[in-house]
Amino acid sequence: MFSFEHWIEVLQANAQHFPQRAALHFLPDGVEIGETLTFSQLDEQARSLAAALQSRYTPGDRVLLMLPTSLDYARAFCACLYAGMIAVPLFPPPSRKPRHLDRVRNVVVDAEPGLILAPADHCEGLRELVQGQVDVLTVQQLGTPPASQWQPPAIDGSTVAFLQYTSGSTGSPKGVEVRQRNLIANVELMRQAYGFDEHGAMVNWLPLYHDMGLIGGMLAPLYSGMPCYLIASQTFVNAPSTWLQALSRYRATASFAPNFAYALCNRVVSDNLIAQLDLSNWKHAINGAEPIHPGTLEAFAERFAACGLNPLAISPGYGQAEATLCVSATPADALPVVLRLDKAMLETGRVALAADDAPAVEFVACGFPQPLHSIAIVDPQTFERCAADRIGEVWLKGPSNAESYWNNPQATREAFEARIVGSSEHYLRSGDLGFMHEGQVVICGRLKDLLILNGRNLYPHDIEFAITDAEPGIRTGRIAAFSEMDPVLGREKLVIVAEPQRRFVDPARHPALFASMQNAVREAADCGIDQIVLVEAGTIPMTTSGKIARQGARKQLAAGTLSIIAQSGGSLAACGETLEPKDLKRLVAETARLAPTACRQWLEQTLHKVNPYCSADFELSLVGQGLDSIGVADFAARLYNDLGWNLDTQDLFGERTLGQWALALEEFLRAPAPSATTSMQRADLQAGRQSFAQSRLWFLRQLNPDDTQHNLVLHLQLHGPLDIETLASRLNALVQRHGVLRTVYRDSVEGPQQRVLPVTAVALEQHDLRSLSEAQQQQAMRDRLAHEHATPVDLDAGPVLRAQLLSQDDQRHDLLLTLHHIAFDGRSAQVLLEELAGSADTAPPVQYLDFAQWEALHWSEQRIATEQAFWREYLAGVPQSLALGGSGRNPGQHSLDFKVPQATCDQLGALARDRGMTLFMLLLASYQLVLRQLGGQQQFLLGTDVSGRPLAQHADVIGFFVNQLTLRCDLHGEATLAGFLERVRDEARRAYAHQGLPFDLVVSALSPQRRAGHSPLFQVKLNYQPSRVTPTEIAGAQLTALDVAQAPGDFHLVLDLVHGAEGLDATLKYRGEYFDQDRAARLQHLWMCLLEQTRNLLDEPLPALAERIDGWDQAFQRERQQSQALAGRSQMMQAKRRSLSL
Structure with missing residues (x-):
């Protein structure tokens, strides 16, 4: 296929054919030749060094080349090839900073070299770094034995020629094994693509540890017999014009x-120098290694046309270290193809040419794949080929592709052994996003760097270019755009890390600089920057190929190791001076001019209380600000409590912007005073009615006094020197502060009542397990948990709170707190933990009994009748049961735990915001689709828990505030998934607008048929709650784990979701009479498949989507049956062997 099998044949053939022709020149100052090697001299000197290496080391040993660009580098690299050793090009560390030395250390650990070749001034530091485990020498210290002592090694095309270490833009260093055949194939195909031959010349200032600098800039000309002029990279950095001067002077x-x-030369090369340059011989101005911007190419061609530069010379290309180097090239007789693509379509992952007046983004095509190579565009999630108008991951196939990473089989399988669905051939996954256009590949960005903001796909290099193009205060090529999940915001935030020009280091210039950067991004990408970080020059992390390491910058920012000059955002948002309610009302009543500003300030400070990171954007809705359903409810409750403003919840989830809400607030404040039931005072009651929610649970207890389905067991795992006295004291203080924790429940002539008992000490029952073995301790813990779940809480006499402490040793403790749901909910758990950590000194402003009395006043007969009328109409005609088809063979309570990764949550959250819905609404829609597959019903009712804390005063009160909300599910029709999401969103908004009516009153309005073991109206629930920040220390010990367990009760199936920092923690609880283990596994599998692919299925009609889900289900069941059959056969064989052995 190719003329040579390995590189020794190449060098010796050139030494024989062109012995006196110059192979390499080194230009110390970038202009004048300082040293030259002919092809014959290169061959002889490389063999001499190879002989020196062979006398000390064995073939296959790795040699780290940490040399600056020089002819010594060329000699050393070629000597490794001659010696059969594996060269490892690596940059000399620019400093002794930890981040520079860590890079070297990581490669040394991975490659396990026998030798490091370095300049004399680096040797001592490198010896300290490797601690004598590796030889560190200069090239001169190797000596120069006669070339005749060289012994040809036993190598062929499969021999590893060198390791190209790459961190890429996103990951840890990995050594690409470039074999002789890969290297030969790549340089031969470059020679054909660009027409390289002995009549041309190459100028190369790229570093020789860079794949483009080494292979494209030095090895390709050596292979083609053309002279190469080497310039040190620092020389170019100091004076970019030297590059063009060398091209002109040596007719390259x-x-x-x-x-x-190219962008740098556009800016810094003077008009006087342009008049002296002759670039007419420059036929291949190859542009690659990073995103290519059309404006740069056009400006370069235009500016240097006066020098004789032919526009046809501009040659965009695409390459990868894992593909040796070159993947595609633009033909010499073709102008670059610039595509103007529709911006809105691009953000959905589609490709469409933009209309003349439509917002557009420009991309440059990177040429055609090399002969014998092919490119496929593949969906990175499904591994299916993408449609022609879809952006996907670029997959590569051909002889230039490397085959593995050094000592990294897992990464090898992931990158080099990918298969397209329906094909058995291996492809290389590039990690780049792109598409094909008329045979040329177009690169859009890195898969791992893709920004998904507000449901839109944005490419970091577009944002980076927009900033540097519009703002001269930021250094070109020294800027990183990335996103990261902020658990407080509940969404991805956009972060920019950039190095300012020297004159912009002055703090006085930062406000204008920040504003300019924000404007540039808003103009280019229609989004804001959440955090701008300015860092010292030369400190942004780079990859080995000279690209910005965006993920490296993200990690350093998180670790606090960036050299920060200044930053904007990223910390708690400033809200300015706080207004009091009386001041707001006075300003609105007395000063018409200041009223709009005052209302905006009030909403901004309220938003800040709900989300301390949130900088109010008055052009966005509440959902657009990043609030989820709990955040929206909190926002409404604060306005309700502080101002008596009772907002329509359905409107809160709508499209009305914060600015429009400010106008509505002004209008409300000018209206008559609100109802007296919009606030409450502490009355220090000791007895009174039960709340509606409490009455429901109390009634269930009366039906079955031994029932424990509403027991809540909090299991706190504590590590460290626990102060048991402090713990006991805080438990006592907790019960003293919250009357509901010492409340009993009884009937009376006035209906179900509750009574607060006098304060008594909590009986902290202690169990010393020190004398038991670890296995016995674990069994004791399981027994104790089972006992707590099975022992009813005495609602008639108390105590409502039981506390037990199990100590395994002085450092390991388990605290079990058992309560009845009638006195406790999810928010209560957060309050309890905070107070056990010592955060509360005073009693809450109101007690739960105050809330129960307020609730009775709030729900007047007229208000109840109005709300019940809504629920009768909303739920009319929908079946009130959902048959899930369980086997019933394993009755009782069961559960299945699994996790939805944060990456999936990020994508879903972005999609939800784009669709104007909360993440819960999106999860609800997908859950409905899976339930239809399992139960076959098109219509049914689903339940969810909602917060029943209507006033901000209730926020820190322990008690049972949860209400149950009934949601209508309708999967009829031909709507697409996108349309179905809108349907679910709108139905949920309608329900949430009426969420306040206690569930028992909803049930009484519909008078459903009651059945034992069946919850009325619905039997399946979906619960979602964001994680709360939990304290880490309780009474001197660290809280290492927390579990809150509760049975599914009368519900057949409950999916509880808790959103933590690492994703969704899911617990599927079910009763074996109505559901089974097999269906639980199917539900998990189908739901995960749907969540991962939702964004790609938006255009699919519901019937087709049902068929797709059914296909997933059938395949999963077949695979599961095969696995079970294999396991059964294995058990039979083991049984036979045991019987034979007897």
Whole structure:
């Protein structure tokens, strides 16, 4: 296929054919030749060094080349090839900073070299780094034995030629094994693509540890018999014009450079120098290694046309270290293809040419794949080929592809052994996003760097370019855009890390600089920057190929190791001076001019209380601000409590912007005073009516006094020197502060009542397990948990709170707190933990008994009748049961735990915000689709728990505030998934607008048929709650784990979701009479498949989507049956062997 099998044949053939022709020149100052090697001299000197290496080391040993660009580098690299050793190009550390030395250390650990070749001034530091485990020498210290002592090694095309270590833009260093055949194939196909031959010349300033600098800038010309002029990278950085001067002076025909180099020359090369340059011989101005911007190419061609530069010379290309180097090239007789794509379509992952007046983004095509190579565009989630108008991951196939990473089989399988669905051939996954256009590949960005903000796909290099193009205060090529999940915001935030020009280090210039950067991004991407970080020059992390390491910058920012000059955002939002309610009302009543500003300030400070990171955007809705359903409810409750403003919840989830809400607030404040039931005072009651929610649970207890389905057991795992006296004291203080924890429940002539008992000490029952073995301790813990779940809480006499402490040793403790749901809910758990950590010194402003009395006043007969009328109409005609088809063979309570990764949650959250819905609404829609598959019903009712804390005063009160909300599910029709999501959103908004009516009153309005073991109206629930920040220390010990367990009760199936920092923690609880283990596994599998692919299925009609889900289900069941059959056969064989052995 190719003329040579390995590189030794190449070098020796050139030494024989062109012995006196110059192979390499080194230009110390970037202009004048300082040293030259002919092909014959290169061959002889490389063999001499190879002999020296062979005398000390064995073939296959790794040699780290940490040399600056020089002819010594060329000698050393070629000597490794001659010696059969594996060269490992690596940059000399620019400093002794930890981040520079860590890079070297990581490669040394991975490659396990026998030798490091370095300049004399680096040797001592490197010896300290490797601690004598590796030889560190200069090239001169190897000596120069006669070339005749060299012994040809036993190598062929499969021999590893060198390791190209790459961190990429996103990951840890990995060594690409570039084999002789890969290297030969790549340089031969480059020679054909660009027409390299002995009549041309190459100028190369790229570093030789860079794949483009080494392979494209040095090895390709050596292979083609053309002279190469080497310039040190620092020389180019100091004076970019030296590159063009060398091209002009030596009549060079080719040079490789990344986009930023062309942009830099556009700015810094003077008109006087342009008049002296002759670039007419430059036939291949190859642009690659980073995103290519059309404006840069056009400006370069236009500016240097006066120098004789032919526009046809501009040659965009695409390459990868894992593909040796070159993947695609633009033909020499073709102008670059610039595509103007529809911006809105692009953000959905589609490709469409933009209309003349439509917002657009421009991309440059990167040429055609090399001969014998192919490119596929593949969906990175499903591994299916993408449609022609879809952006996908670029997959590569051909002889240039490397085959593995050094000592990294897992990464090898993931990158080099990918298969397209329906094909058995291996492809290389590039990690790049792109598409094909008329045979050329177009690169959009890195898969791992893709920004998904507000449901839109944005490419970091577009944002980076927009900033540097509009703002001269930021250094070109020294800026990183990335996103990260903020658990407080509940969404991805956009972060910019950038190095300012020297004159912009002055703090006085930062406000204008920040504003300019924000404007540039809003103009280019229609989004704001959440955090801007300015860092010292030269400190943004780079990859080995000279690209910005965006994920490296993200990690350093998180670790606090960036050299920060200044930043904007990223910390708690400033809200300015706080207004009091009386001041707001006075300003609105007395000063018409200041009223709008005062209302905006009030909403901003309220938003800040709900989300301390949130900087109010008055052009966005509440959902657009990043609030979920709990945040919206909190926002409404604060306005309700502080101002008596009772907002329509359905409107809160709508499209009305914060600015429009400010106008509505002004209008409300000018209206007559609100109802007296919009606030409450503490009355220090000791007895009174039960709340509606309490009455429901109390009634269930009367039906079955031994029932424990509403027991809540909190299991706190504590590690450290626990102060048991302090713990006991805080438990006592907790019960003293919250009367509901010492309340009993009884009937009376006035209906179900509750009575607060006098304060008594909590009986902290202690169990010393120190004398038991670890296995016995674990069994004791399981027994104790089972006992707590099975022992009813005495609602008639108390105590409502039981506390037990099990100590395994002095450092390991388990605290079990058992309560009845009648006195406790999810928010109560957070309050309890905070107070056990010592955060509360005073009693809450109101007690739960105050809430129960307020509730009775709030729900007047007229208000109840109005709400019940809504629920009768909303739920009319929908079946009140959902048959799930369980086997019933294993009755009792069961559960299945699994996790939805944070990456999936991020994508779903972005999609939800784009659709104007909360993440819960999106999860609800997908859950309905899976339930239809399992039960076959098109219509049914579903339940969810909602917070029943209507006033901000209730926020820190322990008690049972949860209400149950009934949601209508309708999967009829031909709507697409996108349309179905809108349907679910709208139905949920309608229900949430009426969520306040206690569930028992909803049930009484519909008078459903009651059945034992069946909850009225619905038997399936979906609960979602964001994680709360939990304290880490309780009474001197660290809280290492927390579990809150409760049975499913009368519900057949409950899916509880808790959103934590690492994703959704899901617990599927079910009763074996109505559901089974097999269906639980199917539900998990189908739901996960649907969540991962929701964004890609938006255009699919519901019937087709049902068929797709059914296909997933059938395949999963077949696989599960096969696995069970294999396991059964294995058990039979083991049984036979045991019987034979007897």
